[in-house]
Amino acid sequence: MKEIVSFLKPYQSIWQNEIMLLYPQSFDNFNPEWLDEINQIEDMELLLQLEKKLHQNVVKGKSLYDFYEGVENLTRFPASPQLPEMPENKYSWLYIIPKKKHEIKQLGPLISHFYHQNQIERMIDIGGGIGLLSQTVSNAYQIKITSVDMDGKLQETGRKRHEKNAQGLEKVEFKQIKVSKDEPSFLAELNSKRMTVGLHTCGPLAVSQIQASVAQKVKTVINLGCCYLKLNDGDDQNLSEFAKIDPLHMNPYALTLACGPHRKVSLDSVAFKRSVKYYRYSLHALLIDKYQRDDILVFGNSSDKVYDGSFAQYVRGQFEKVGLAVTQADEELQSFYEEKFPIVKKMYAAGFIRDALSRLLEVYLLLDRAIYLEENNYQVEILEVFDENISPRNLAIIAHLRG
Numbered sequence: 001m002k003e004i005v006s007f008l009k010p011y012q013s014i015w016q017n018e019i020m021l022l023y024p025q026s027f028d029n030f031n032p033e034w035l036d037e038i039n040q041i042e043d044m045e046l047l048l049q050l051e052k053k054l055h056q057n058v059v060k061g062k063s064l065y066d067f068y069e070g071v072e073n074l075t076r077f078p079a080s081p082q083l084p085e086m087p088e089n090k091y092s093w094l095y096i097i098p099k100k101k102h103e104i105k106q107l108g109p110l111i112s113h114f115y116h117q118n119q120i121e122r123m124i125d126i127g128g129g130i131g132l133l134s135q136t137v138s139n140a141y142q143i144k145i146t147s148v149d150m151d152g153k154l155q156e157t158g159r160k161r162h163e164k165n166a167q168g169l170e171k172v173e174f175k176q177i178k179v180s181k182d183e184p185s186f187l188a189e190l191n192s193k194r195m196t197v198g199l200h201t202c203g204p205l206a207v208s209q210i211q212a213s214v215a216q217k218v219k220t221v222i223n224l225g226c227c228y229l230k231l232n233d234g235d236d237q238n239l240s241e242f243a244k245i246d247p248l249h250m251n252p253y254a255l256t257l258a259c260g261p262h263r264k265v266s267l268d269s270v271a272f273k274r275s276v277k278y279y280r281y282s283l284h285a286l287l288i289d290k291y292q293r294d295d296i297l298v299f300g301n302s303s304d305k306v307y308d309g310s311f312a313q314y315v316r317g318q319f320e321k322v323g324l325a326v327t328q329a330d331e332e333l334q335s336f337y338e339e340k341f342p343i344v345k346k347m348y349a350a351g352f353i354r355d356a357l358s359r360l361l362e363v364y365l366l367l368d369r370a371i372y373l374e375e376n377n378y379q380v381e382i383l384e385v386f387d388e389n390i391s392p393r394n395l396a397i398i399a400h401l402r403g
């Protein structure tokens with residue numbers, strides 16, 4: 001944790017700010033040699049590798065190479081232990097998408113292992129939604145599970161599915177409850193013979209699971225977070241006393257960065273993302289340089305086809321969305337784009353350096369949660385439980401109450 005804080009601090013102005021919003025001071029905080037090196041990469045295949053943070057065959061300069069290595073070394077975690085595969089049958093994967101199947105296949109054996117090892121009497125699935133994890137694990141291992149979620153509709157869908165495919169005697173209980181450390185009906189579900197499991201507990205839900213589990217002395221806690229952007233500004237960060245000594249505070253831009261990539265990257269997606277950024281950054285520069293409008297930031301979604309057309313067409317479409325009149329001819333807009341292109345291209349290069357910090361920010365948030373559990377008498381480990389290419393939010397905090 002200390003090493004991560006020391007690593008991140010010098011780059012604070014990079015991770016706290018979006019590249020675009022720094023314009024026209026976009027590069028003040030960046031090492032110019034690093035920017036030059038990335039800016040010179042034209043080969044899409046190499047850009048794809050860099051996007052995947054596979055810097056080894058791409059980066060040549062020593063200090064940029066060390067930067068990438070530093071991030072990698074600080075974000076490496078052990079994989080799940082090898083356990084016997086989860087028993088399955090023809091109902092196990094009914095209507096389950098491959099990503100969720102992978103997650104359940106990986107988590108199921110871990111859950112069963114700790115359930116039996118710690119003589120747990122009931123698992124509480126936190127934000128269980130339809131309850132796919134609960135249903136599959138209950139069918140496979142016949143363990144007692146309550147799936148809690150505040151969305152009654154999702155639970156109803158889950159209940160119906162479960163009616164059809166429940167195997168054996170154990171049925172999943174669905175309870176519509178708000179998960180919060182201040183919600184008595186939720187706290188009543190927790191005790192020292194129970195375990196809480198939260199698969200992709202978005203934003204503050206992860207924090208609520210952990211804090212309520214600690215308060216009720218839950219025996220085992222398994223938590224995987226996601227959607228850090230939804231964290232509330234104040235209390236949801238720096239939970240541990242240790243983090244509070246020398247805290248990093250992440251603003252919404254940093255929290256968005258911590259959410260890292262959502263989709264699998266491919267050559268096509270890298271090329272598309274680059275076209276989007278070239279146009280978007282140029283539009284922002286145009287608004288500032290020619291219209292003195294640095295306040296217009298949100299234009300909503302555009303169709304993919306927009307990026308096949310000219311910059312002038314793109315500008316007209318975006319201006320129309322926000323009710324702004326374009327005062328230049330198409331030719332002028334096109335020459336503005338060409339004139340700005342070297343800067344915009346460099347802004348794109350700077351994005352790689354900023355993106356490289358995303359996993360480190362995520363790990364900071366997770367380590368803080370893990371240390372908070374340690375400070376409250378839990379023995380904690382963080383394991384990489386999913387294949388990152390299938391499910392990028394793949395770090396599980398696993399904690400057992402001591403004694």
Ligand SMILES: C[S@@+](CC[C@H](N)C(=O)[O-])C[C@H]1O[C@@H](n2cnc3c(N)ncnc32)[C@H](O)[C@@H]1O
Nearest residue numbers: 127128129149150151177178179199200202205
């Ligand atoms: C990202 S989904 C994950 C669903 C499921 N665990 C999975 O992995 O497929 C998060 C779920 O948490 C639920 N949720 C979010 N905040 C909650 C809260 N405070 N109390 C109860 N449920 C909550 C949402 O309704 C949603 O179903």
